[in-house]
Amino acid sequence: MDALKNMLSPLGMNTNALQDTLKLVVIGGTVETARRISVSAWNGFVDSFFLTAHFSQEDYPYDWLMHWLSKQPAWGRSREFDITTRTVTRSGITQSTTGDLEEDEDEDEEALIHGRKKRKVAFLPSLDTTHTIYYRGHWLRITRTRRYPDYGHGAALKISVVARSNDILKKLVLEAKREYEKDAEHRVHIFLADTTYGCWRWNGARQKRPLSSIVLQPGVKDMLLADCKDFLASEDWYAERGIPFRRGYLLHGVPGSGKTSLIHSLAGELGLDIYVVSLSSKGMSDNTLTTLMSHVPSRCILLLEDLDAAFTRSVSRDSSSTGVPTASNSPNNTNESDGSTLSLSGLLNSLDGVAAAEGRLLFATTNHIERLDPALSRPGRMDVWVNFTHATKWQAEGIFKCFFPSKPKASLSSSSTTPATEEKTDISQKNLPLPKRKTLGHTIPVLEEAEIAELAKRFADAIPEGELSVAALQGYLLKNKLRPRECVDEVGEWIIQEREMREKLKKEKAEREAKEKEAEERERKEREGKAVKEQEEKETREKLERKERAKAKKVHRVEAVLKLDSATSCGGSTVINSSGESTPTEPIMPVIISNSKSESSSSSESDSSNGGIEADTEESITSEEEIDKPAGGISTINSTTKESGKEKWVAVRAQPEPVD
């Protein structure tokens, strides 16, 4: 140190300051080294004593655990966490679309803020931080990380625990699953096809719809439900017989008759998620569809909505197959412009090809069954067909009863003292028996069963059989949900209005179509007129051009004649034309000789008719005979004579004119 001091003293440095700096460096280095050693020792310890489970966002257990973690009170004590009002799913954190999560359990569940329901705040482990929570006598170390930090998406969960066996982790996953399923019990999860990436995107969870709220002809719902249940329970039966474990249902019929609603209801009843594909969506191709179908989970409902619409775009297939496109609905160019190249064979392959998923229930809906190719709707692809019609009287009665609850029998006797018509009750408890259904914030009169039955009967009698859609009836009942009696009294009036409205819409549609047709016709005529005009203009232009060319040739000829004249006067070669006139040329020039005298004479005639001025060089043909014939001022033809077809080429050399 003294030596160092001696070395530095001439430099005028403060040795004490230097010493302190060096000390700091040494201490800092030692501390950092110690930290690193301890971290790696701890990691070694963790690796050798801890059991670690990894959960990827792409898989279901991730959802279960995130859901479970969001419910852990431990986050309240944690010093670092994420707070969200969103739902955690495989496809990331998604804004809750259901809006049924309240901030405070104790608060009024009915409370709405500007029409929206309050949302519950959820606590989640923050990214890239290790949290420790206590679970069943074990400390769990939980780390949530980004799987692809560079791309900013994809998350993974790592849970470590000191334990001899992985039982504790199994218990944790099972518990998380149970809780998740319990919460999802009243919901149907909807996934939509993403044609850009060829994957499924979670689109939200919908409240289950009770099957009793769907009013169909007797036996239809029961038959469908029993068929679906039977299918789901017969995997082995299918395997033993080598039959592909798939079942298809084709729901066809008029719009607003309950096809989609029935599928949602069945999904809820069977506890299945719904995977929806719109075949006419932008970018849908054979490859995308095959990829999507191969990623459908084994137990789910695969829904192909408006099957016929996929083919009204004439998707790269012959017009004789599925959904024959009509003139008005087959814009052939659109599918190419939006990159949709779905073909019928592509669709068929994706439905039951090698890569197609097994165990799924395929539901297809269409309003135009007549447009479907028989290959698409054949048994094996579509095993069960259900026709949906406009509302029958039976359905009208059913939907009325669904809307207006009747007083339960037990309360009938107890309420004998109070007039039944005055009593008001909550609709959610009587009419829609959903366990988690929230109240609607209004009440409707509850009538006696007999009165409701009588009103329903009158309502049904007033409804014309098979004329109005169930959706239309529902719309009318919704408008009158608090006035059951008036609703029945006024139904006749409403039907007249509906008819008038439909008539008006029909008329408007017809007018619109006529106008469109007229416009099309006008456009076509205009196009044709334009084409004719263009053709005429073109012809006139060509005529003019021809005339111009002829004029130019004449001018050229005159110039040539004038030139020759001047050349003759000063000596030089001469061209002999058929009329015996000689024209001076360059000293040596080719001459075309015609074998036919008549031609030359006609040529000369035309020459004379043009006043002896002809610009066209070919027309100034000189006959051989005439060349042989000496003419005034014409010298001998002394050069080679070339035969070319009927014409001969000779070179004419000028000789000086003899001097008299």
Ligand SMILES: Nc1ncnc2c1ncn2[C@@H]1O[C@H](COP(=O)(O)OP(=O)(O)OP(=O)(O)O)[C@@H](O)[C@H]1O
């Ligand atoms: N049979 C029915 N029972 C109960 N409600 C019905 C019935 N039919 C239609 N509805 C009601 O009408 C509305 C439209 O029904 P839905 O979308 O299921 O009809 P759809 O046949 O699928 O129509 P589209 O063919 O136009 O898709 C829904 O709100 C539904 O509640």
